Amino acid sequence: MSDLISAIISGIAQGMPLFIVASGLTLIFGVLRILNFAHGAFFMIGAFVMTTVLSGQSVSMPVFLLAALVAAGALAATGALADTFVFRKLYGQHPMIPLLASYALLIALDGLAQVIWGNSPRSQASVEGFGGSIQFGDIRVASYDIVLLVVGVIIGTALFLVLQKTHVGKIVRAVSSDEHMARALGVPARKVQVGVFAVGAALAGLSGALMAPLVSIDVGLAPTFAIQSFAIVIIGGLGSIGGALVAALILGIADSLAVNFAPELAGFSLYIAVALVLLLRPQGLAKKRVGGH
Amino acid sequence: MTTPTQAVETIKRAKRPLTGFEAFRAKVPPSVEVLISCVVVALVGGMLFDGSMLFLLTTAVIYALFASATNVLFGWTGVSSFGQAAYFGVGAYTVGLTKDLISNPILAIVLGMASAAIIAGVYGILASRITGVEFAMLTLIFGQILWLLTFRIPELRGENGIPAISRGKLLGVNLFDDQAFWWYVFAIVTLAFLVLRRIRGSSFGAAMTAVRDDPIRAEALGISVRWVRVSAFALAGAFAGLAGGLMAQLQGLVIPEMITWGLSGEVIVMCLIGGMRSFWGPAIGAVLLVLVNYFLLDATSAPDLWVGLALLVIVLVVPGGLLSLPSRISDAVHVRKKEANR
Numbered sequence: 198m199s200d201l202i203s204a205i206i207s208g209i210a211q212g213m214p215l216f217i218v219a220s221g222l223t224l225i226f227g228v229l230r231i232l233n234f235a236h237g238a239f240f241m242i243g244a245f246v247m248t249t250v251l252s253g254q255s256v257s258m259p260v261f262l263l264a265a266l267v268a269a270g271a272l273a274a275t276g277a278l279a280d281t282f283v284f285r286k287l288y289g290q291h292p293m294i295p296l297l298a299s300y301a302l303l304i305a306l307d308g309l310a311q312v313i314w315g316n317s318p319r320s321q322a323s324v325e326g327f328g329g330s331i332q333f334g335d336i337r338v339a340s341y342d343i344v345l346l347v348v349g350v351i352i353g354t355a356l357f358l359v360l361q362k363t364h365v366g367k368i369v370r371a372v373s374s375d376e377h378m379a380r381a382l383g384v385p386a387r388k389v390q391v392g393v394f395a396v397g398a399a400l401a402g403l404s405g406a407l408m409a410p411l412v413s414i415d416v417g418l419a420p421t422f423a424i425q426s427f428a429i430v431i432i433g434g435l436g437s438i439g440g441a442l443v444a445a446l447i448l449g450i451a452d453s454l455a456v457n458f459a460p461e462l463a464g465f466s467l468y469i470a471v472a473l474v475l476l477l478r479p480q481g482l483a484k485k486r487v488g489g490h
Numbered sequence: 491m492t493t494p495t496q497a498v499e500t501i502k503r504a505k506r507p508l509t510g511f512e513a514f515r516a517k518v519p520p521s522v523e524v525l526i527s528c529v530v531v532a533l534v535g536g537m538l539f540d541g542s543m544l545f546l547l548t549t550a551v552i553y554a555l556f557a558s559a560t561n562v563l564f565g566w567t568g569v570s571s572f573g574q575a576a577y578f579g580v581g582a583y584t585v586g587l588t589k590d591l592i593s594n595p596i597l598a599i600v601l602g603m604a605s606a607a608i609i610a611g612v613y614g615i616l617a618s619r620i621t622g623v624e625f626a627m628l629t630l631i632f633g634q635i636l637w638l639l640t641f642r643i644p645e646l647r648g649e650n651g652i653p654a655i656s657r658g659k660l661l662g663v664n665l666f667d668d669q670a671f672w673w674y675v676f677a678i679v680t681l682a683f684l685v686l687r688r689i690r691g692s693s694f695g696a697a698m699t700a701v702r703d704d705p706i707r708a709e710a711l712g713i714s715v716r717w718v719r720v721s722a723f724a725l726a727g728a729f730a731g732l733a734g735g736l737m738a739q740l741q742g743l744v745i746p747e748m749i750t751w752g753l754s755g756e757v758i759v760m761c762l763i764g765g766m767r768s769f770w771g772p773a774i775g776a777v778l779l780v781l782v783n784y785f786l787l788d789a790t791s792a793p794d795l796w797v798g799l800a801l802l803v804i805v806l807v808v809p810g811g812l813l814s815l816p817s818r819i820s821d822a823v824h825v826r827k828k829e830a831n832r
Contacts (some may be wrong), residue, residue, distance in 0.1 A: 226623075232623040232626065234572075256756070264518070281803065286806060292623060293568070294809055296570055296623065296626060297758065297762065297801070297805050298805045298806065299798075300572065300755060301801035301802040301804075301805055302802060302803075303755075304755055305794070305795055305797075305801075305802060307794050307798070308794030308795025308796070308798050308799075310793055311794060311795070382602055388573065409680070420634070420750075424631055424634050427627040428631055430627075431624055431627055431631075435624060464641075465635075465638070468634075468635045469636075471628070471631060472616075475616070475617065475619070475620065
């Protein structure tokens with residue numbers, strides 16, 4: 198029983214970075230109607246920036262979080278640039294064209310990462326004092342998992358509050374539901390588009406930075422995490438942040454259970470979940486745009 | 491979807507009398523055009539080159555078939571698939587797995603083609619309830635599942651792949667000879683192009699165009715959009731599998747790299763370079779990309795960066811592909827003349 202509980206807790210924690218990266222993807226889709234294939238590359242660059250900033254060393258918690266913010270900031274700039282120079286011209290065109298453009302961006306960013314960081318995998322040491330695990334009675338939890346949980350909850354709450362409760366969120370939702378109408382009412386839609394793309398990319402970068410201590414960092418990260426976040430937004434329903442959260446938790450827990458109790462299924466749980474959802478509920482768990490309509 | 495203004499433009503363009511090469515081309519029946527182009531390329535390649543250069547050209551021709559098969563989805567039916575390498579890989583692995591059972595090379599690749607068609611068809615039916623970007627993501631995910639399977643199923647031997655696939659003998663000729671293999675590949679690719687061209691001109695081809703341009707109107711006209719999409723998917727899978735089988739015989743080896751999304755992306759780049767709206771565009775794009783890759787990119791350290799940037803520029807500047815440049819230029823000239831006459 199205690200094994201089961203610790204597997205579920207670790208699954209929830211593993212789901213958090215997935216939620217953060219997928220929430221960026223779904224935010225961009227919900228507002229801009231662009232499926233950003235390059236999202237996996239944003240994630241990967243976040244992890245690479247992390248190793249460069251910290252040079253792979255183990256550091257204390259505040260420094261680690263600061264470095265993660267630096268990575269997120271770098272990706273926000275990348276996202277804003279990508280939106281300005283690539284996607285700006287493509288809004289409202291046939292959906293295949295932005296899809297191909299983001300795919301091109303993915304290949305280019307992957308190549309750029311190879312040029313900058315080389316082909317050999319890098320690793321990032323864990324945070325000082327967070328390498329081990331904590332015992333609660335019978336239940337053993339890795340201490341870094343707790344960090345992931347806390348950050349995930351903070352990001353999720355912040356996204357919800359900003360989108361639902363603030364003026365900025367209202368503007369974003371307005372652009373999401375009807376861009377032309379929003380423009381007619383004087384909403385600076387262009388700024389919203391750049392901002393949303395930057396925030397979405399920053400979320401991917403932040404997630405990459407948080408995952409850095411847990412994975413081997415090389416150019417193979419981009420496809421792996423692009424596919425996981427795609428699976429999550431398909432299961433959750435494109436454009437729904439709540440759906441992304443539920444889907445990320447389901448996938449995290451399913452994968453953790455598979456690793457612990459059915460190792461031969463590990464790595465497949467994601468695909469099985471996607472297949473099931475598509476067969477039973479092809480529109481995704483929640484069919485709602487950002488903000489809900 | 492076509493807007494009224496675009497429709498007027500298209501009709502105007504269609505009414506303009508054809509000139510020069512286009513007028514000549516319109517008189518030649520499509521199947522004759524395919525036959526002549528293929529025979530000319532085969533003769534030129536086979537006579538002028540041998541050794542590693544011929545090997546490279548054979549690779550290019552196989553990719554030309556793969557790209558044309560992919561264009562059945564992108565250019566003809568308007569379906570985005572980012573996992574076509576999966577079917578290429580199914581064809582290749584079928585040839586690899588049956589290497590000791592089947593000695594006839596044609597039988598092996600036909601089997602590869604059939605298995606790819608079946609898998610693509612089943613997948614198409616399963617995924618046919620969703621469309622658009624969700625479908626595009628699913629194709630990618632499905633490709634990754636197959637890639638993962640090559641590592642999980644012991645018979646597929648993971649990273650090492652299946653080596654020592656023999657090309658076999660055909661009509662007493664040993665295909666191990668590169669020259670003989672070139673003619674063999676060309677015979678098959680020509681046949682495949684003939685079939686594809688035939689389908690393009692058939693009523694089913696017209697239905698695919700209708701589904702691409704306006705699925706709602708197509709449905710209203712009595713075309714089963716879902717069935718057209720599924721069949722197009724199976725068709726594209728079948729010819730991708732054929733190309734994969736040929737590639738397995740050419741290289742004598744199948745490895746998981748044949749299924750990765752890198753290849754799926756490359757084949758889209760090929761279609762885009764040549765242009766998705768013309769029959770030959772993807773094939774020409776494939777040959778160009780293979781040659782450029784070989785002669786230019788091996789020298790630099792970062793082919794991906796340049797492939798990505800080139801693709802980005804094409805998408806942003808000439809989304810119709812390089813083959814659309816002549817007509818775009820002539821359109822621009824036409825407009826300018828008109829303005830001058832005014």
